[in-house]
Amino acid sequence: MKMRFNTEDAFAQRIEHSIQENVSLATYNTFRFDYSAEYFAIAESIDSLKVLLAWAKHFQKRVTMIGGGSNLLISADVSGLVIINRLSGINAREHAGNLVSLTVAAGEDWHKIVEYAVAQRWYGIENLALIPGTTGAAPVQNIGAYGVEIKDVLARVQVINRNTGDVYWINGRDCGFAYRDSYFKGQWNDLLLITSVELSLKKQSELLLSYGGLSERIEGKPNIQAVFDTVCRVRSEKLPDPAVLANSGSFFKNPIVSKIQHDELKECFPNLVSFPFEGGFKLAAGWLIDQAGWKGKQYQGVGVYEKQALVLVNHSETKATTLLELEAQIKQSVFDKYGVHLEREPVQLPLGMEILK
Numbered sequence: 001m002k003m004r005f006n007t008e009d010a011f012a013q014r015i016e017h018s019i020q021e022n023v024s025l026a027t028y029n030t031f032r033f034d035y036s037a038e039y040f041a042i043a044e045s046i047d048s049l050k051v052l053l054a055w056a057k058h059f060q061k062r063v064t065m066i067g068g069g070s071n072l073l074i075s076a077d078v079s080g081l082v083i084i085n086r087l088s089g090i091n092a093r094e095h096a097g098n099l100v101s102l103t104v105a106a107g108e109d110w111h112k113i114v115e116y117a118v119a120q121r122w123y124g125i126e127n128l129a130l131i132p133g134t135t136g137a138a139p140v141q142n143i144g145a146y147g148v149e150i151k152d153v154l155a156r157v158q159v160i161n162r163n164t165g166d167v168y169w170i171n172g173r174d175c176g177f178a179y180r181d182s183y184f185k186g187q188w189n190d191l192l193l194i195t196s197v198e199l200s201l202k203k204q205s206e207l208l209l210s211y212g213g214l215s216e217r218i219e220g221k222p223n224i225q226a227v228f229d230t231v232c233r234v235r236s237e238k239l240p241d242p243a244v245l246a247n248s249g250s251f252f253k254n255p256i257v258s259k260i261q262h263d264e265l266k267e268c269f270p271n272l273v274s275f276p277f278e279g280g281f282k283l284a285a286g287w288l289i290d291q292a293g294w295k296g297k298q299y300q301g302v303g304v305y306e307k308q309a310l311v312l313v314n315h316s317e318t319k320a321t322t323l324l325e326l327e328a329q330i331k332q333s334v335f336d337k338y339g340v341h342l343e344r345e346p347v348q349l350p351l352g353m354e355i356l357k
């Protein structure tokens with residue numbers, strides 16, 4: 001039976017009526033695991049989001065927001081209310097100098113925003129092309145590729161407080177951004193949802209070509225469009241398209257180790273792929289997994305992608321059990337070989353299941 005909270009407001013009634021029960025999330029996560037949401041709704045505006053949050057508060061239901069579901073590992077039914085973010089709209093303000101402020105609603109497709117900025121010749125996010133998902137989820141793990149992270153261009157983030165429904169802006173520098181991390185993934189996880197982001201882009205800027213072999217791969221004269229095209233081409237060659245083969249991109253973060261541990265490893269494994277990072281070193285997790293013999297391996301209906309060992313793929317499973325088993329085997333073998341712990345990148349749902357990490 002549908003739960004209703006007492007409201008005379010016609011808009012609130014309509015939003016409340018749109019809440020469905022026991023809905024499969026299989027098409028709302030790129031691993032395509034088939035678990036259900038106890039309650040399910042799609043938010044298309046901040047006002048509808050406010051009504052949904054008030055409903056959840058009234059009935060003491062936990063709220064989980066999903067954007068594109070491309071950084072999720074759903075491994076059980078999700079109790080409470082799952083809200084799919086479809087807030088839309090973009091607004092650009094060109095300032096007198098070199099700056100453009102691009103404000104984007106959280107439900108907009110990230111890659112389309114990159115495409116749009118590149119078409120206007122606004123610099124700053126061209127290296128972040130073809131990353132799936134919504135713009136609102138991009139700051140959650142501080143998306144990054146080819147030497148750029150969203151924190152580099154993020155002026156501020158508009159949020160809604162889950163408890164009070166208040167909407168306000170937070171400066172990018174106050175969001176606790178780090179490598180694939182932010183306060184939205186941690187201490188703000190139960191408090192704030194992102195409703196909009198404001199990017200600071202530039203009308204003139206240097207291109208960043210020094211990462212991932214971009215400068216060698218670029219065809220013709222390097223300009224913003226050529227960078228975008230090259231990033232799209234290289235990514236399409238080495239990463240599986242989730243619409244064709246279910247996956248959530250990199251399944252593990254690149255581990256960060258001390259200089260001492262790095263030097264010891266380098267002595268045993270002279271070909272170790274690593275980069276200096278904040279006083280220590282970042283190791284290429286894909287290399288560690290590949291060298292441990294996992295690339296292209298299949299385990300029941302899941303496996304390790306044949307062209308990139310960092311990516312786990314789902315060929316045919318409807319539940320996450322075998323993927324979790326494969327993950328545990330990879331972690332163990334990498335630890336046995338290198339003494340390095342791998343950490344998972346995608347967020348496990350329902351929240352609170354991190355014990356299975």
Ligand SMILES: Cc1cc2nc3c(=O)[nH]c(=O)nc-3n(C[C@H](O)[C@H](O)[C@H](O)COP(=O)(O)OP(=O)(O)OC[C@H]3O[C@@H](n4cnc5c(N)ncnc54)[C@H](O)[C@@H]3O)c2cc1C
Pocket residue numbers: 030064065066067068069070071072085106131132133134135136137138139140141142143144145184192193194195239240241242247248249250347
């Ligand atoms: C093929 C492929 C390639 C990828 N490549 C990269 C890459 O190069 N770099 C990179 O960094 N990532 C990469 N990813 C991961 C993923 O695309 C990004 O993390 C993306 O930002 C996730 O967006 P989403 O809308 O799908 O988020 P979802 O998977 O829906 O959600 C991810 C997390 O964010 C939370 N969340 C979602 N929306 C909001 C919101 N509005 N407010 C608060 N919390 C929210 C969710 O609750 C969840 O905890 C890749 C994934 C795939 C499948």
